[in-house]
Amino acid sequence: MIPLLTAAQISQVDNYTIAHEPITSIALMERASEAFVVAFTCDYPDKAKNITVYCGTGNNGGDGLAIARLLKNNFYTNVSVKIARFSQKSTPEFEHNFVQLKSVGIDFFVINADDEIPFDDSEIIIDALLGSGLNRPLSGDYAKLVEYLNNLHTTVVAVDVPTGFYTDGQIPGNLLVLKARQVITFQQAKINFLLPESAPFMDDFKVVDIGLDKPFIASLNSPYQLIEESDVRQMLKPRKPFSHKGTYGHALIIAGQPQTMGAALLCSSACAHTGAGLTTVCIPQSGLVALNTSMPEIMAIIRNDLPDIKWEKYNTIAIGPGLGTDASSIELLRAVFKEYKRPVVIDADALNMIADNKDLLLNIPAGSVITPHMKEFDRLFGQHTSWWQRIETVISKAKQYNICILLKNRYTIIGTPEGKIYFNPTGNPAMASGGMGDVLTGVITSLLAQGYAAREACIIGAYIHGKAGDELSNQLSVVLAGQVAKHIPATLAKMRA
Numbered sequence: 001m002i003p004l005l006t007a008a009q010i011s012q013v014d015n016y017t018i019a020h021e022p023i024t025s026i027a028l029m030e031r032a033s034e035a036f037v038v039a040f041t042c043d044y045p046d047k048a049k050n051i052t053v054y055c056g057t058g059n060n061g062g063d064g065l066a067i068a069r070l071l072k073n074n075f076y077t078n079v080s081v082k083i084a085r086f087s088q089k090s091t092p093e094f095e096h097n098f099v100q101l102k103s104v105g106i107d108f109f110v111i112n113a114d115d116e117i118p119f120d121d122s123e124i125i126i127d128a129l130l131g132s133g134l135n136r137p138l139s140g141d142y143a144k145l146v147e148y149l150n151n152l153h154t155t156v157v158a159v160d161v162p163t164g165f166y167t168d169g170q171i172p173g174n175l176l177v178l179k180a181r182q183v184i185t186f187q188q189a190k191i192n193f194l195l196p197e198s199a200p201f202m203d204d205f206k207v208v209d210i211g212l213d214k215p216f217i218a219s220l221n222s223p224y225q226l227i228e229e230s231d232v233r234q235m236l237k238p239r240k241p242f243s244h245k246g247t248y249g250h251a252l253i254i255a256g257q258p259q260t261m262g263a264a265l266l267c268s269s270a271c272a273h274t275g276a277g278l279t280t281v282c283i284p285q286s287g288l289v290a291l292n293t294s295m296p297e298i299m300a301i302i303r304n305d306l307p308d309i310k311w312e313k314y315n316t317i318a319i320g321p322g323l324g325t326d327a328s329s330i331e332l333l334r335a336v337f338k339e340y341k342r343p344v345v346i347d348a349d350a351l352n353m354i355a356d357n358k359d360l361l362l363n364i365p366a367g368s369v370i371t372p373h374m375k376e377f378d379r380l381f382g383q384h385t386s387w388w389q390r391i392e393t394v395i396s397k398a399k400q401y402n403i404c405i406l407l408k409n410r411y412t413i414i415g416t417p418e419g420k421i422y423f424n425p426t427g428n429p430a431m432a433s434g435g436m437g438d439v440l441t442g443v444i445t446s447l448l449a450q451g452y453a454a455r456e457a458c459i460i461g462a463y464i465h466g467k468a469g470d471e472l473s474n475q476l477s478v479v480l481a482g483q484v485a486k487h488i489p490a491t492l493a494k495m496r497a
């Protein structure tokens, strides 16, 4: 896991690294700038491009000055610098790099407070105006400059953070930010890069290692963690010799109506493909032919017969995909919560029924998983005006109800009762199509049936679901839910190799 830190914590790590590596702050800035330049030259190899580096007078600006110098050393022939000197304040690291810049003879121009903004015709802008030190929205000269630069629609590559962007905490509405084509960020993704509010301000970000002290970062015990493939590989249990279908659990999936049988088929297919020993799906009578034709490996219970079943023979139950929200479905949901005491997976219409009958929240079996998308989440827990607020709610509700909450998004957010938040990095826009959530529910259900705890089931499930889609999207511009379900065994095989 990569612990994700707030700006205040990053500055703490910065100071710790300087004191304990030890390294001077100027050498650390040089290391960061070198790392930026390595990444930059890889993505922008044309050394004749007209590049302007815009620098503030803090350490982000100091980085910018060092970057301009290093680009020149790397034979970029058309680099110049514009310095926004909007206040008397500057850092010693900035001043040091200013002297260095002058010594290598790069053209620079100082924009003072209230000055007219100089004309810019560069092909690439490197944004080193403000970084993680931002402590208020842009205004005055900074706002004027950023508005001017945004209107140019030039390719902008931001150093560490796009100027004006908040790295953590709630992002105010109508925020003015220098929009970046790419952000090359130091040491780790900033938490807000992983939230949808970052989308208008950056197309892409790349993390470069600048050697900050990793044990110290870990010691800060951040609640926010980014999942890495190695975590999932470690969590995955092998399929052992002499094991049999009973070893891998029996999942019951309660899903589908005559018009939404697809949800039941996709969910149960994903469950079987993720390796549950047995999968039974509870469907309406009219869906039986479709099930038997498409998935002969899956057993069926007809919906009307459900009340008579032996609940305890299932290792887990999933309820919700395509289920509908009529009176009989609510009755069914209540019956599951009453009769079944092991962890369940609750999705889609089951979440909507809980949203309309909030008393049911208290009856969710301990250790269960709920898998809402944003709208289902807000219906359950109230309207939110920002994703940061939603994360706070995930933390409090996961604890209150002793459940894992998996809030679906580009970087799916998984909250645990212990107060941790895990971000899943896999998945891609080719997967944005119907049924994908049903497949994810099936994957997680399968993992619970196989004996993984809710936290592991969510982390592994979200990761492999997205990774299967990533693998498919190498060749396909649109990936359908059924394709993801069928590809899971191949993804799992690679992960276990």
Ligand SMILES: NC(=O)C1=CN([C@@H]2O[C@H](COP(=O)(O)OP(=O)(O)OC[C@H]3O[C@@H](n4cnc5c(N)ncnc54)[C@H](O)[C@@H]3O)[C@@H](O)[C@H]2O)[C@H](O)CC1
Residues within 6 Å of the ligand: 010, 011, 013, 014, 028, 029, 032, 056, 057, 058, 059, 060, 061, 062, 063, 091, 129, 130, 131, 132, 133, 134, 135, 136, 137, 138, 139, 142, 159, 160, 161, 186, 187, 210, 212
């Ligand atoms: N550990 C690392 O990741 C390293 C980071 N480096 C770089 O340092 C910046 C952070 O530098 P800092 O001096 O703390 O802040 P900024 O340059 O972002 O800002 C300077 C200064 O500006 C003032 N300010 C804040 N908000 C506003 C505003 N809205 N308008 C005007 N002025 C504002 C405030 O006083 C700030 O202190 C980080 O991003 C990296 O680029 C190191 O180079 C290497 C290690």
Ligand SMILES: [K+]
Residues within 6 Å of the ligand: 060, 127, 128, 129, 130, 131, 158, 159, 160, 161, 162, 163
């Ligand atoms: K910046």
